[in-house]
Amino acid sequence: MTATLMNEPADATESAISVDLSKDSDQIRVTTAATGGQCAEKATSLVSSAAKVLGWVVESLVYAPSSAPRVHTKDPGPSAAAKQRALLWEYIEEMRSLHDDWNGYGSEAPNPFAIDFAKQIVLSAKAIVPTRVVASAQGGVGICFSSAEKYGDIECLNTGEILATVSDGKGIPEVWEVKGAESEGAIERIASFINS
Amino acid sequence: MRAPHVDGRGKIGSPDIRCPDTSVNREKYSQPVHVLYCQLPKFLDWRVLKIRVDQVPSELENPNDGSRFSFQIVHDPLSSPEENYAHSEIRAFVGTERRKRLPPVIDKLFRQILADRLQLVPLEELKR
Numbered sequence: 001m002t003a004t005l006m007n008e009p010a011d012a013t014e015s016a017i018s019v020d021l022s023k024d025s026d027q028i029r030v031t032t033a034a035t036g037g038q039c040a041e042k043a044t045s046l047v048s049s050a051a052k053v054l055g056w057v058v059e060s061l062v063y064a065p066s067s068a069p070r071v072h073t074k075d076p077g078p079s080a081a082a083k084q085r086a087l088l089w090e091y092i093e094e095m096r097s098l099h100d101d102w103n104g105y106g107s108e109a110p111n112p113f114a115i116d117f118a119k120q121i122v123l124s125a126k127a128i129v130p131t132r133v134v135a136s137a138q139g140g141v142g143i144c145f146s147s148a149e150k151y152g153d154i155e156c157l158n159t160g161e162i163l164a165t166v167s168d169g170k171g172i173p174e175v176w177e178v179k180g181a182e183s184e185g186a187i188e189r190i191a192s193f194i195n196s
Numbered sequence: 197m198r199a200p201h202v203d204g205r206g207k208i209g210s211p212d213i214r215c216p217d218t219s220v221n222r223e224k225y226s227q228p229v230h231v232l233y234c235q236l237p238k239f240l241d242w243r244v245l246k247i248r249v250d251q252v253p254s255e256l257e258n259p260n261d262g263s264r265f266s267f268q269i270v271h272d273p274l275s276s277p278e279e280n281y282a283h284s285e286i287r288a289f290v291g292t293e294r295r296k297r298l299p300p301v302i303d304k305l306f307r308q309i310l311a312d313r314l315q316l317v318p319l320e321e322l323k324r
Contacts, residue, residue, distance in 0.1 A: 103200070104234040105219050132203055134211050138303070142211025146203050151312075153209045155304070163304045165210055173210075173308040175301050 081129045088122050088133045088143075095135050108139035111158040118143055118156045121183055128191035145190050152190035154178065162186075166193040197221075197314070198231045198242040206316045208245060210307035216288035216298055218310070220247075222271060226282035229322040234278055244322060245314040252286060253309050258302050265290055265302055286310075 078086070098109040110118075118141035122130055125143070134142045140157035152166040164186045167173035178186045197220050199212045221231050228244045255266045266289045274280040288295045288306075298306070 103198075104239060105214050107214055132201065134201065134209070136211040137214040138211065138307070140211070142209060144203065144209045144211070146205055146207075146209075148205065151203075151205070151207065151209060153211060155211050157300075161300050163300055165304060165308045167308055167312055169205075169207070169312045173305060173312065175305045175308060177301060 084129050085122055085125075088130055089119055091133050092118050092122065092141060095141060098135055102135060103137055105137060107135075107137045108158055110135055110139070110141045113160060114140040114156040114158050117141075117162070117180070117183075121154055121156070121187070124184055125187045127188045128194060145194055147194050150194045152194055154183065154186055154190070164190065166190055198234075198239055198244055200242050202243050202245075202316055208311050208314060210304055210311050213307040213310055215303040215307045215310075216267075216286070216295060218286040218307075220269070220284050220286065221280070221282040222269075222284045224282075226280075227324075228317045230280070230282065232322075234280070244317040246317055247310065247314045251313045253306060256302055256306055258299055260299070260301065263290065263299075265295070265298060265306075267306065 092115055095110045095115055096112075100109050101107065102109055114136075118133065121143050122133065128145055130143045131146050132144045134144065136142045136155055136157065138155070138157060139159070140155055142153050142155045144153045145151070150166070150168050153164065155163045155165075157163065162178040162180065162183065163175065164178050165173050165175045166189070176186075197213070197218070199208045202208055221228075223246070228246060231244050232239045232242055249269060252269060253267055255264055257264050267286055268289065269284055269286050272283055272285045274283045288298055288303075
């Protein structure tokens with residue numbers, strides 16, 4: 001008959017203690033993780049009792065309890081920005097069902113390249129959250145950013161071209177081509193413009 | 197012209213506009229709501245936007261090579277199956293030669309200028 005203590009560091013992140021003192025078992029197994037003082041005391045008591053019965057001296061379980069009860073914050077759930085990204089991701093995915101001439105102006109439906117690249121941009125847009133996504137009348141997907149008076153977008157075209165713009169609605173808009181690897185820079189430029 | 201949505205500003209963006217050969221209806225021959233009658237009833241819940249002729253850019257220069265592109269509104273009535281006498285197109289030219297495709301930066305610039313200047317037609321106006 002043996003007694004085995006399986007110890008986890010006191011700063012482990014789980015909040016459960018499991019003490020297995022089953023009569024059928026010839027092992028005592030204590031698995032500790034981050035615990036409150038109350039749980040640790042209970043575990044210590046149980047194990048000590050078991051050890052005495054077995055004639056064992058449990059040298060120390062003082063390491064098991066953490067010094068203060070661990071507070072587990074309630075999971076706040078996804079942030080508003082994450083929800084917005086998820087929603088836009090779904091909208092883009094739905095664009096796969098569009099057919100050519102979806103707008104009555106003869107526009108091509110977005111192709112897989114445009115859809116997949118647009119989804120990447122929505123996920124990687126950390127500097128600013130897109131406000132809407134649209135099937136592009138030019139053939140592709142547009143990811144739009146806007147505030148009360150300013151606007152910017154990145155447009156992933158079926159041709160493989162990626163274009164970006166910023167505009168305050170009054171002057172001449174700025175327009176530039178974006179290379180695939182530069183999309184984060186384009187997003188930062190748009191964010192800087194809109195937040196300025 | 198029509199678009200499926202407008203943003204919080206009541207505006208659209210360049211991705212909502214096709215260029216060249218941008219389709220519009222001439223107000224002289226139709227009402228704004230007629231733009232929604234294409235492929236009935238597919239677009240009845242879309243929004244309508246309008247622009248004055250003098251707000252359509254007449255010329256743009258390519259910043260990369262200095263080439264110039266002009267834009268003209270051409271009355272282009274449609275017959276069967278989409279009968280639309282008011283239909284017009286904003287077409288692009290280099291000199292007198294019509295272009296069906298423009299450098300990406302030029303078409304994007306044209307579309308964004310148009311998007312900035314297009315005004316949303318209020319729903320009440322469409323119901324008249």
